[in-house]
Amino acid sequence: MPAQAKHRRPRTSPFARGLAAVGTGGAVLALPFIAATAAEAAPSAQKDSPATYSVVAGDSLSKIAAAHSVSGGWKKLYEDNREAIGGNPALIRPGLELTLGAPSEGAAQAEPAAPQTPATAPAEQGTAPATAENASADTSGTVTQADAKTYTDDLDGWIKESLDIMAAQGIPGSYDGIYRNIMRESSGNPAAINNWDSNAAAGTPSKGLLQVIDPTFQAYHVPGTSTDSFDPVANITAACNYAADRYGSIDNVNGPY
Known part of the structure; x- marks a missing residue:
């Protein structure tokens, strides 16, 4: 048991940091522009609707918010996507579609590249590494993402x-x-x-x-x-x-x- 009159009185405000996801990532398909008019119309269409982002392995809300200059940071990103994420912002799943909302003032116009997906994810106790080999494929040929990390209740x-x-x-x-x-x-x-x-x-x-x-x-x-x-x-x-x-x-x- 602890000694008498020990610490446990707050001195500063709690840290506020971002929270992490695990799993496997996906590939991005690049398509050529058909004509100059289509290329010119694209920016306008992007401005008319909220941008979205598909979570990949190694992402966290803070990392995504910083990469896409989301106004309000990871807290605003979580607030806008709370229903999709659930009650724990530390557990965002690869493949989850997030609404990015408005960028911060002065943010670069170019869309940041998605983080590179590692070839494998670290293996957890009692589970195999999340790799393309052990991911299951459905009848349409798409690959199902690995389950989120789990922990023993001890x-x-x-x-x-x-x-x-x-x-x-x-x-x-x-x-x-x-x-x-x-x-x-x-x-x-x-x-x-x-x-x-x-x-x-x-x-x-x-x-x-x-x-x-x-x-x-x-x-x-x-x-x-x-x-x-x-x-x-x-x-x-x-x-x-x-x-x-x-x-x-x-x-x-x-x-x-």
């Missing part, structure tokens, strides 16, 4: 999911650093709560895997994760966000923090 899976979210957000930390601190703070029990120290006496008991008080959790909560401080992934990610701000990384924490 300490190992919670840490790995948090690490992927942290990587997308630019929050430092390692598996060993997170695991070591979880074992000290809660012994791996996501429902752990401290009802005896000074924080508890003040009405803000430490909760969850990394024993975070509510004010700290709320200040360092990472968008796309649960707002429940007992949620394992949300608890780990918020605590690592706080540790990065105060100590540089959760890896630098070796005692009550």
Whole structure:
């Protein structure tokens, strides 16, 4: 259990960063212009309707927003496509069609090239790499995209999911650093709560895997994760966000923090 009168008071606002997707990408077919009149009419047609973008492997909302100069950044991109993306902006799927909305003022007129798609995606525990060889093809000859990354519902899976979210957000930390601190703070029990120290006496008991008080959790909560401080992934990610701000990384924490 944590020592008395330890940190867990917010010092700065939470980080706001973009969130990441995994899977396989698609090819872009380039067609020649038929006549000069068609080429001249194209820009006008593009201005009359919102631009769209098809997600490929390695994309994140922040990366797409920056590449296409979306006004309002990744948050506006997520807001405009929330129904298609779902509740977790960290999990955008290859092949998903996004509405880009209006570009920022002064944005370049030329459409940025789509990010190159890696030949293979890293293999997850218990799954094969997402390659053209193991992707399934339907009767029309098109290739079905690999499923989104999944995680086991245990300490190992919670840490790995948090690490992927942290990587997308630019929050430092390692598996060993997170695991070591979880074992000290809660012994791996996501429902752990401290009802005896000074924080508890003040009405803000430490909760969850990394024993975070509510004010700290709320200040360092990472968008796309649960707002429940007992949620394992949300608890780990918020605590690592706080540790990065105060100590540089959760890896630098070796005692009550």
